Amino acid sequence: xxxxxxxxxxxxxxxxxNTSWVFKLDNEQHRCHIEPESQNMQWxxxxxxxxxxxxxxxxxxxxxxxxxxIGSIAEYFKDISSIEVFELTVFINQxxxxxxxxSAARVCSSLIGLSTAGxxxxxxxFLWPMLQQHTPMATLEESVFRAISNMSIYYVLNDSxxxxxxxxxxxxxxxxxxxxxxSARIQxxxxxxxxxxxxxxxxxxxxxxxxxxxxxxxxxxxIYDLK
Numbered sequence: 620x621x622x623x624x625x626x627x628x629x630x631x632x633x634x635x636x637n638t639s640w641v642f643k644l645d646n647e648q649h650r651c652h653i654e655p656e657s658q659n660m661q662w663x664x665x666x667x668x669x670x671x672x673x674x675x676x677x678x679x680x681x682x683x684x685x686x687x688x689i690g691s692i693a694e695y696f697k698d699i700s701s702i703e704v705f706e707l708t709v710f711i712n713q714x715x716x717x718x719x720x721x722s723a724a725r726v727c728s729s730l731i732g733l734s735t736a737g738x739x740x741x742x743x744x745f746l747w748p749m750l751q752q753h754t755p756m757a758t759l760e761e762s763v764f765r766a767i768s769n770m771s772i773y774y775v776l777n778d779s780x781x782x783x784x785x786x787x788x789x790x791x792x793x794x795x796x797x798x799x800x801x802s803a804r805i806q807x808x809x810x811x812x813x814x815x816x817x818x819x820x821x822x823x824x825x826x827x828x829x830x831x832x833x834x835x836x837x838x839x840x841x842i843y844d845l846k
Contacts, residue, residue, distance in 0.1 A: 651737020657690020688738035727817025
């Protein structure tokens with residue numbers, strides 16, 4: 620495994636067990652290996668609230684790659700409320716990049732986003748390059764800017780016959796569908812709302828990208844008005 624980047628998220632709490640997740644980016648397989656590894660659970664089976672547009676068949680892939688990628692994260696947060704506060708510390712290649720208090724929902728958003736981008740799912744694979752430039756706990760505006768920049772490079776390198784807006788919209792509409800359907804999967808087993816609200820936060824990011832694509836990057840017009 621060619622692992623050039625290792626990202627570690629550590630959380631501590633006065634209420635819950637202190638723990639950490641290590642994300643090892645495999646640049647050969649374009650996958651993220653997560654420690655601790657997930658155990659195969661019923662809710663992770665492909666057929667369990669399977670996404671409407673899922674490209675996989677149970678005979679070839681019995682478990683959903685996205686569900687498997689967030690397995691240990693979901694098991695930790697499944698009974699936790701969104702408003703619980705954790706002390707979060709993030710290291711990238713052993714260097715401290717972020718340290719602050721954060722709500723459980725916000726921590727879940729970041730962890731789920733990291734995991735799904737490196738899950739190997741056909742619909743999240745285009746997010747892989749963003750893992751190489753991971754920005755812990757980025758704001759919504761920062762995330763949208765980075766996402767559109769990522770798609771600009773992806774678009775040029777893939778030489779698509781579609782125009783840029785159509786090309787990006789296809790990717791992010793698929794992500795929106797995945798988020799909606801995956802929310803139903805989470806609600807099947809999670810008693811707390813941290814996981815689902817974390818996913819809602821991610822879908823807000825998706826919707827903001829789709830809005831800007833539809834309205835020709837309206838949110839960024841002021842900073843690009845250089846006349």
